[in-house]
Amino acid sequence: xxxxxxxxxxxxxxxxxxxxxxxxxxxxxxxxxxxxxxxxxxxxxxxxxxxxxxxxxxxxxxxxxxxxxxxxxxxxxxxxxxxxxxxxxxxxxxxxxxxxxxxxxxxxxxxxxxxxxxxxxxxxxxxxxxxxxxxxxxxxxxxxxxxxxxxxx
Amino acid sequence: xxxxxxxxxxxxxxxxxxxxxxxxxxxxxxxxxxxxxxxxxxxxxxxxxxxxxxxxxxxxxxxxxxxxxxxxxxxxxxxxxxxxxxxxxxxxxxxxxxxxxxxxxxxxxxxxxxxxxxxxxxxxxxxxxxxxxxxxxxxxxxxxxxxxxxxxxxxxxxxxxxxxxxxxxxxxxxxxxxxxxxxxxxxxxxxxxxxxxxxxxxxxxxxxxxxxxxxxxxxxxxxxxxxxxxxxxxxxxxxxxxxxxxxxxxxxxxxxxxxxxxxxxxxxxxxxxxxxxxxxxxxxxxxxxxxxxxxxxxxxxxxxxxxxxxxxxxxxxxxxxxxxxxxxxxxxxxxxxxxxxxxxxxxxxxxxxxxxxxxxxxxxxxxxxxxxxxxxxxxxxxxxxxxxxxxxxxxxxxxxxxxxxxxxxxxxxxxxxxxxxxxxxxxxxxxxxxxxxxxxxxxxxxxxxxxxxxxxxxxxxxxxxxxxxxxxxxxxxxxxxxxxxxxxxxxxxxxxxxxxxxxxxxxxxxxxxxxxxxxxxxxxxxxxxxxxxxxxxxxxxxxxxxxxxxxxxxxxxxxxxxxxxxxxxxxxxxxx
Numbered sequence: 001x002x003x004x005x006x007x008x009x010x011x012x013x014x015x016x017x018x019x020x021x022x023x024x025x026x027x028x029x030x031x032x033x034x035x036x037x038x039x040x041x042x043x044x045x046x047x048x049x050x051x052x053x054x055x056x057x058x059x060x061x062x063x064x065x066x067x068x069x070x071x072x073x074x075x076x077x078x079x080x081x082x083x084x085x086x087x088x089x090x091x092x093x094x095x096x097x098x099x100x101x102x103x104x105x106x107x108x109x110x111x112x113x114x115x116x117x118x119x120x121x122x123x124x125x126x127x128x129x130x131x132x133x134x135x136x137x138x139x140x141x142x143x144x145x146x147x148x149x150x151x152x153x
Numbered sequence: 154x155x156x157x158x159x160x161x162x163x164x165x166x167x168x169x170x171x172x173x174x175x176x177x178x179x180x181x182x183x184x185x186x187x188x189x190x191x192x193x194x195x196x197x198x199x200x201x202x203x204x205x206x207x208x209x210x211x212x213x214x215x216x217x218x219x220x221x222x223x224x225x226x227x228x229x230x231x232x233x234x235x236x237x238x239x240x241x242x243x244x245x246x247x248x249x250x251x252x253x254x255x256x257x258x259x260x261x262x263x264x265x266x267x268x269x270x271x272x273x274x275x276x277x278x279x280x281x282x283x284x285x286x287x288x289x290x291x292x293x294x295x296x297x298x299x300x301x302x303x304x305x306x307x308x309x310x311x312x313x314x315x316x317x318x319x320x321x322x323x324x325x326x327x328x329x330x331x332x333x334x335x336x337x338x339x340x341x342x343x344x345x346x347x348x349x350x351x352x353x354x355x356x357x358x359x360x361x362x363x364x365x366x367x368x369x370x371x372x373x374x375x376x377x378x379x380x381x382x383x384x385x386x387x388x389x390x391x392x393x394x395x396x397x398x399x400x401x402x403x404x405x406x407x408x409x410x411x412x413x414x415x416x417x418x419x420x421x422x423x424x425x426x427x428x429x430x431x432x433x434x435x436x437x438x439x440x441x442x443x444x445x446x447x448x449x450x451x452x453x454x455x456x457x458x459x460x461x462x463x464x465x466x467x468x469x470x471x472x473x474x475x476x477x478x479x480x481x482x483x484x485x486x487x488x489x490x491x492x493x494x495x496x497x498x499x500x501x502x503x504x505x506x507x508x509x510x511x512x513x514x515x516x517x518x519x520x521x522x523x524x525x526x527x528x529x530x531x532x533x534x535x536x537x538x539x540x541x542x543x544x545x546x547x548x549x550x551x552x553x554x555x556x557x558x559x560x561x562x563x564x565x566x567x568x569x570x571x572x573x574x575x576x577x578x579x580x581x582x583x584x585x586x587x588x589x590x591x592x593x594x595x596x597x598x599x600x601x602x603x604x605x606x607x608x609x610x611x612x613x614x615x616x617x618x619x620x621x622x623x624x625x626x627x628x629x630x631x632x633x634x635x636x637x638x639x640x641x642x643x644x645x646x647x648x649x650x651x652x653x654x655x656x657x658x659x660x661x662x663x664x665x666x667x668x669x670x671x672x673x674x675x676x677x678x679x680x681x682x683x684x685x686x687x688x689x690x691x692x693x694x695x696x697x698x699x700x701x702x703x704x705x706x707x708x709x710x711x712x713x714x715x716x717x718x719x720x721x722x723x724x725x726x727x728x729x
Binding site (some may be wrong): 123 | 213512
């Protein structure tokens with residue numbers, strides 16, 4: 001269950017500063033590309049994870065995107081921005097890590113320590129599986145005996 | 154004529170009534186239905202959704218526990234150790250169902266549904282060893298079985314054909330004296346890359362002067378198309394569910410039985426076996442989930458629940474004629490509950506072994522399963538894992554640690570994840586447990602959500618089992634050194650173990666009716682038309698995963714039922 005209900009006035013992320021004509025969803029996309037080092041992120045997942053992050057983080061996501069857009073809009077290297085300005089920030093760092101874990105695992109950890117995924121699709125499309133040279137359990141897309149050989153990644 | 158048939162209609166009258174649609178019950182039902190007998194299969198659980206829906210339910214679940222794919226349509230009607238009456242309690246399901254007594258808990262659980270726990274078994278099918286059947290004679294511990302390896306060997310072959318077992322004849326011929334009279338029906342499941350590294354290292358590095366052979370584990374998992382099911386695609390999810398049915402589960406034989414006109418009545422919780430004046434048992438009373446009472450009459454009745462539900466039902470069925478419960482003149486019903494107790498060691502290899510691919514385990518080390526040491530301590534079987542540190546939450550725990558605690562992101566995170574997780578190895582041991590009459594299942598005064606007494610369980614380990622852990626951990630440590638892997642930790646506390654899901658004992662077989670519940674044919678000493686099949690009949694547990702022995706004994710019992718059926722005729726006037 002989201003910590004932020006629909007009545008939360010901060011639920012809807014405000015337009016970010018710094019990136020001209022770029023809305024919060026696109027800033028989330030750009031932030032996600034840097035956090036994950038992915039060349040491309042599927043647009044449907046960007047949309048879904050942005051919504052999930054909004055619901056979970058509320059105003060913290062707004063602040064995170066605002067800061068990222070402002071600093072990168074000023075021409076700073078986005079990797080450097082994340083390393084030096086965001087992850088070191090007591091408020092923004094945890095929010096950025098939540099977004100990154102959402103991409104890797106497909107869900108957000110709940111109070112019981114379990115990873116709440118919004119759908120089976122999100123679980124299957126977590127980045128962790130490819131990163132470790134494997135596949136999500138129950139979906140190998142593999143052929144008989146592939147486990148006999150080193151992983152290809 | 155048995156009095157109990159008086160009010161039973163023709164539609165409720167059968168040649169054989171079988172209680173429980175797990176692997177034992179399904180096999181018996183299938184064999185008898187193929188002989189054109191009128192067979193009823195009663196199952197407390199339900200068939201549930203199709204395989205694809207179960208898989209998606211698992212993938213979407215927040216808590217990916219054993220039973221999460223299998224929640225019943227109305228959980229309050231069929232609570233069990235993996236399914237609480239209220240789904241929000243799933244993490245506490247075991248302790249909400251078992252009424253645990255004593256300081257140690259019984260840790261293994263099961264699924265109550267059509268097909269039983271074979272839905273989430275690993276699929277391993279090593280046979281018992283010859284000395285597993287004669288522990289008392291050879292080592293002066295435990296008891297002997299009333300039959301030997303040679304008696305069961307032909308039935309092992311039939312069981313391997315029925316389930317579809319992949320194995321290597323050359324590797325397994327004569328292991329600890331266990332001869333094989335027929336080849337495995339399929340070639341072995343290919344070893345993993347990790348297995349090959351273990352095998353290579355152990356050939357080059359003797360452990361205590363021994364070259365340890367890494368053998369492919371026989372498995373009821375297709376290495377090629379078999380029995381209408383596809384070959385394994387390495388989905389790495391035998392536990393909790395094979396998404397394509399390449400791994401055998403008992404729904405295979407339930408379907409075959411039904412195709413041969415056996416009747417399946419699911420959502421039917423059996424509450425009592427009625428004992429006739431001649432000590433036969435024909436009438437089985439049950440209650441449907443909607444509360445409707447039901448009865449069925451069989452010339453022969455087969456109890457095929459598991460080693461917790463079977464004794465529970467026998468004890469529930471007590472009456473004037475059987476004040477201690479059905480089949481319990483020996484007072485052995487419920488006693489001698491066993492399991493294989495496991496310890497795992499997780500380690501980091503110096504080189505990648507590429508886990509999380511293929512079946513969770515494809516190889517093992519069998520040499521420690523028998524020897525004179527069994528006079529004083531438990532034997533153990535070892536398995537080599539392909540599942541990394543999944544038992545500790547990997548790979549999610551690795552991602553979380555690298556992100557949250559080490560602040561990694563981007564390419565560095567990706568590289569570190571691959572580096573760390575690709576080197577994860579696991580080795581495990583399963584240690585033998587001796588029968589102990591004080592380890593037992595009884596009826597709890599506490600009721601489950603459906604109003605049935607919960608199983609009250611007392612279980613404690615003894616020095617025999619505890620003494621098995623030390624040597625097993627020593628060997629595992631040496632093996633890990635041989636492959637240049639560093640353990641995360643080694644827990645030598647003998648009270649810290651996990652269950653194997655191998656629930657055995659509680660209705661043991663034996664020659665002596667004062668010391669056992671059934672004979673070598675799985676036929677109750679006290680009631681000659683009652684059969685009890687499943688691992689509840691095991692007098693001792695050895696180190697083999699029990700399912701292939703369950704299947705062999707069930708097929709043998711089915712054959713015996715065919716022979717004894719003429720002794721128990723249909724009631725006069727019954728339509729067949």
